[in-house]
Amino acid sequence: MTARADLRLGITDVAPVVSCGSFSARAVVGEHLPVTATVFREGHDAVAADVVWTAPDGTRAPLNRMARFGQEPDRWLTTVVPDREGRWTFRVEAWSDPLATWHHAVEVKIAAGQGPEDLANDLEEGARLLDRVAAEADGEPRSRLTDAAAALRDTSLELTARVAPALAPALQEYLHEHPVRELVTQGPEYEVWVDRTEALFGSWYEFFPRSEAPVVDGTPTHGTFATAAERLPGVAEMGFDVVYLPPIHPIGTVNRKGPNTAQFPGGNPYDIGPDDVGSPWAIGSAEGGHDAVHPALGTMEDFRAFVARTRELGMEVALDFALQAAPDHPWVEAHPEWFTTKPDGTIAYAENPPKKYQDIYPINFDNDPEGIYAECLRVIRVWMDAGVRIFRVDNPHTKPLNFWHWLIWEVKKTDPDVLFLAEAFTRPAMMHQLARIGFTQSYTYFTWRTERGELEDYGRELASNAHYMRPNFFVNTPDILHESLQFGGPPMFKIRAVLAAMMSPTWGVYAGFELFEHVAVRPGSEEYHESEKYSLRPRDWAGAEAAGRSLAPYLRRLNEIRRAHPALQQLRTLRFHAVDNPHLICFSKTDPASQDAVLVVVNLSSHNTQIGTTALDLAALGLDWYERFTVTDELSGASYDWGQYNYVELDPYREPAHVFSITHPRPVQVPPALS
Incomplete structure (x- = not known):
């Protein structure tokens, strides 16, 4: 290996860097992105460091001076803030x-009792350095520099008078901003892909348009985009930003699944009637494929109108992108080579033993990848043209990583605002790699993290990887009804909502959560009874809220709090605090730009009142250990005088959580958060 001769000074451990620079780190517009490095040199001479921060158009920002931080003497930090989307670089x-x-040498020598004769060379060296800076200065700064240099050379003055002008705080501040840089050593250049802010912060709401229609004579009718649009004001009223729709394409008729299919893993024994709607994920029929709209929902123009109405209400549509086909999908006839053929000549359907999905054919990306890649990109662009800028990708971990890397960045080349959410309930290595290669967000293990220790461990993992992996905490999905919701009662729905909405900058709710839907198809299952995946599921939203049987007002309040507090829109600043009861969890989030800080305490038990004492890490909140401050509960409106140690009592049937904003007589100096 050939050594780099230009590396005069040491630069190591640079962050944020993903896979040694193989992939881009991530940020969003306006985010304060910490850049850290270890910088050192031989001997005892002082070193310093800057970050060269370059915009997508090649414009360089002024050098961003780094400062030492932490316990290690050679660790350096600064913060950069991107102001537009696209590919940024830094070094x-x-x-x-x-x-x-020179400053250090003069100070220690004077402190050691050395006189003007001993410091003659030091004083002249200092004068010459000031002359170098003065040559580039104008006006009053130049006068101060030349006067300070003259004082260093004036042998008629006392030693302290000779050095005083050069060491004056005002001049030192100018010299810090206009340094003399020698032996400049450039580290490698790294990429940061900057997304729009919705890539980091947002509240998602999932519902099936086909379920939004009247019940006639006791029978549900199939919804359309027009009837589904009537649900949009209610979603907006709850404060959600993104309306996520499952696949809206024609549904296959061959091997179509009927109601409660999940109750029978080997297949549904019911006779499928003409009114059974099937699974939206069994995509494609004689009526069209991935680029078509299910006729029962309406037309492409109806969908565009739905998208437009969503935007009128301050939201946007996220559309499911599921790369699989029903047996009667047009692809099957036109491109049988895109699928896997068994020895008996039949096409392999999807299986996850003991489950069988006879209504779905997986795509084999090893057969004709060029053709498959081109068709997938074409389909994505069809829906982009219809107004979709967010795609929730179904099971991306079952498709090749190089395909996703190609597809995502092909789209980003022309449309950097398009976002991709990975529905990847899979092994950690695959989940993290999907994020590295380009997915904007990822589903997470939050749904199955219920104990304090596992919530804290997982929160720390996500915060430490915030430079490339952004979580989306869904409290439930059409596939996942966690046992905590099945048996925890209404308080558990509040608990999970608070945890998701406050811990993660992006969170999501599947329709029915606000109605406390909690019945599983069978004991031990996470599938809903009468799953909406296979049948229509109309709901009386207004009636439930009018009767006080809806969590909608609570979800609305959580989203209001999230929008009001920039701290809750961050991930990397998540910090956990000690509390002496394992059924209580305490965490905080801060925002370095606004100096906002929020402190959250949650009772993890939905059946019992829990009491405990917090031991807050006040430094994480920008406070000294001895300080008192006022906390105001954003849920109840109550205020308390708090310090490091505080008594907490939470009754889950009254209110299982505190969400505290912090008021202090002086501005809170929020510490930087590190990747």
């Missing part, structure tokens, strides 16, 4: 700092 430049070296 760390290390350099010898002769002004700092």
Whole structure:
């Protein structure tokens, strides 16, 4: 290996860097992105470092000076803030700092009792350094620099009078901003892909348009985009930003699944009638494929109208992108090579033993990848043209990583605002790699994390990887009704909503959560009884809320709090605090730009009142250990005088959580968060 001769000074451990620079780190517009590095050199001369921060159009920002931080003497930090979407780059430049070296030498020698004769060379060296800075200065700064240099050379003055002008705080501040940089050493260049802010922060609501229609003579009718649009004001009223729709394409008729299919893993024994709607994920029939709209929902123009209405209400549509086909999908006849053929000549359907999905054919990406890639990109662009800018990708972990990397960045080349959510309930290595290669967000293990220890461990993992992996905490999905919701009662629905909405900058709810739907298809299952995946499921939203049997007002309040507090729109600043009861969890989030700070305490038990004492890490909140401050509960409106140690009592049947905003007589200096 050939050594790099230009690396005069040491630059290591640069962050944020993903896979040694193989992939881009991530940020969003306006986010304060910490950049850290280890910078060092031989000997005792002072070193310093800058970050060179370059915009997508090649424009370089002014050098961003780094500062030492933490316990290690050679660790350096600064913060950069992107102001537009696209591919940014940064590099760390290390350099010898002769002004700092001179400053330190003069101070220690004077402190050691050395006189003007001993410091003659030091004083002249300092004067020459000031002359170098003065040559580039104008006006009043130049006068101060030349006067300070003259004082260093004036042998008629006392030693302290000679050095005082050069060490004056005002001049030192100017010299910090206009340093003498020697032995400049450039580190490698790294990429940061910057998305729009919705890539990090948002509230998602999932519902099936086909279930939004009247019940006639006791029988549900099939909804359309027009009837589904009537649900949109209610979703907007709850404060959601994104309306996520399952697949809206024609549904296969061959091997169509009927109601409660999940109750019978080997297949549904019911006779499928003409009114059984099937699974939206069994995509394609004689009526069209992935680029078509299910005729029962309406036309493409009806869908465009639905998208437009969503935007009128301050939201946007996320559409499911599921790469699989029903047996009667047009692809099966036109491109049988895109699927796997068994020895008996039949096409393999999807299986996850003991479950069988006879209504779905997986795509084999090893057969004709060029043709498959081109068709998938074409389909994506069809829906982009219809107004979709967010895609929730179904089971991306079952498709090749290089395909996703190609597809996502082909789209980003022309449309950097398009976002991709990975529905990847899979092994950690695959989940993280999907994020590295380009997915904007990812479903997470939050649904199955219920104990304090596992919630804290998982929260720390996500915060430490915030430079490339952004979570979306869904409290439930059409596939996942966690046992905590099945048996925890209404308080558990509040608990899970608070945890998801406050811990993660992006969270999601599947329709029915606000109505406390909690009945599983069978004991031990996470599938809903009468799953909406296989049948229409109309709901009386207004009636439930009028009767006080809806969580909608609570969800509305959580989303209001999230919008009001920039701290809750962050991930990397998540910090956990000690509390002496394992059934209580305490965490905080801060925002370095607004100096906003929010402190949350949640009772994890939905059946019992829990009491405990917090031991807050006040430094994480920008406070000293001895300080008192006012906390105001954003849920109840109550205010308390708090400090490091505080008594907490939470009754889940009254209110299982505190969401505290912090008021302090002086501005809270929020510490930087590190990747």
